[in-house]
Amino acid sequence: MDIVKEVLDKQAKEAEKYKPINVVKHEEVKIDAGRLMISDPNVFSEEIKENTESYLLNLTRDNVQLLVNSIWELPTERLDEHIVVKLPKPSFALPRARKLPVPRAPTKWEQFAKDKGIVKRKKDKKVWDEELGKWVPTYGYQKYKAERDKDWVLEVPKNIDPMTDMFQKKKDLKNEKIAKNEISRMKNIARAQKVDMPRVGFVSEESASAKDLLVAATIAKASTASVGKFQASLPKEKTARGIGVRELIPGSQKRKRALNNAMEKSEQIEVVDKLLKKRPKIDVEKAVQIQKREDREEREKKPVEKKKKGGSKSKHAKKFTKKPKSGMGRAGNKKPAGRKRR
Known part of the structure; x- marks a missing residue:
């Protein structure tokens, strides 16, 4: 009996x-x-206050058990030695922060391939190259290395400069091809979404048309203080038809006329200033020195001339005045010459 009790x-x-x-x-x-x-x-019971962790663990276990029981009530099937259940459609609507994604519109090539039944074939990772004698990858950085080993030298044509870098030219052509493909891809996407676009590039629906851009450029050019007089024209620049400065800016013709008069006046003043500036500059100090030197030389010459005329006269020599001639009065009137007495 003890053994049975122990087993139980x-x-x-x-x-x-x-x-x-x-x-x-x-x-x-x-x-x-x-x-x-x-x-x-x-509702939670009072037990959650006494032992929170164990209560939440038991509650979670019971709810998961109910969920598993509901899953096993669904029809099951065996697939690859496994029992699987096909879940029904969800009944609870989950809130979304954003709208459901819209399927992407097919491009022009994708639509053409679908109409013609063209199936995309997976590319081979490697192909045999007879020149290199080895397997070469069809894409990736290893392909670039293979092309570099293959084209280690490039011939320069006769019709171009012999100093042209053919490797750089080949690289530029490749980059240009990539850019053209990217533009074509963007055009296809815009065409599939029925978006109007200019001849070159890609713009959104909110972008202005070519005519609006031309009008905006004309207005911007005429919105300067000089009414666009000093704005340089771009090569092959076009102006908006039927739109002039008079229509764009009221009173601009009057301001333009006053501006022209002011410009003519400033140009004339500038010409006069240029003519006046052409006069030789006078060095005052140099002129004073030259004048001093001339005065000194003149003073040095004067005593020599007096010495020659006066002879050997002393400093204290008396000065005698010459007697007037006979027949001369005070007034200096001359009388008729008479007979001289001996």
Whole structure:
């Protein structure tokens, strides 16, 4: 009897480890098997305050058990030695921050391939190159290395400069081809979405047309203080038809006329200034020195001339005045010459 009791006790202890699959709730829970989601409206009991972790763990276990029970109630099938269940459509609408993505519109080539039944074939990763004698990748950086080994020398044509770098020219042509392909791709996308675009480049629906841009450029050119007089014209520049400065800016003709008069006056003043500036510059100091030197030389010459005229006269020599001639009065009137007395 003791042995039987021990076995029963052992089985009871092992059974305590596994909880029953049947879970009882006061209020029925809402289960969405399509989203694998369960919503429990039951209120928490007072036990959560005493032992929060164990209570939440048991509550989670019971809800997961209910979800698993609902999944096993669905029809099952065996696939590759596995039992699978096909989930139903979800019934709970999840809120979304953004709208559902719209499927991308096919490009011109994709639509053409679909109409003609063209199937895209997967490219071979490597091909055999007879010149190099080895397998060469069809794309990737290894292909670039193979092309560099293959084209280690390039011939310069006779009709171009012999100093031209053919490697750089080949690289530029490749970059230009890539740019053209990118423009074509953007045009295809714009055409598929029915977006108006200019002849070159790509713009959105909010961008202005070519006519609007031309009008805006004309207005901007005439919006300066000089009414566009000093604005340089671009090569092959066009102006908007039927739009002049008079229509764009009221009173601009009067301002332009006054500006022209002021410009003529300033130009005339500038010409006069240039003429006046051509006069030789006078060095005052140099002129004073020259004048001083001339005065000194003149003073040095004067005593020599007096010495020659006066002879050997002393400093204190008396000066005698010459007597007036006979017959001369005070007034200096001359009398008729008479007979001289001896």
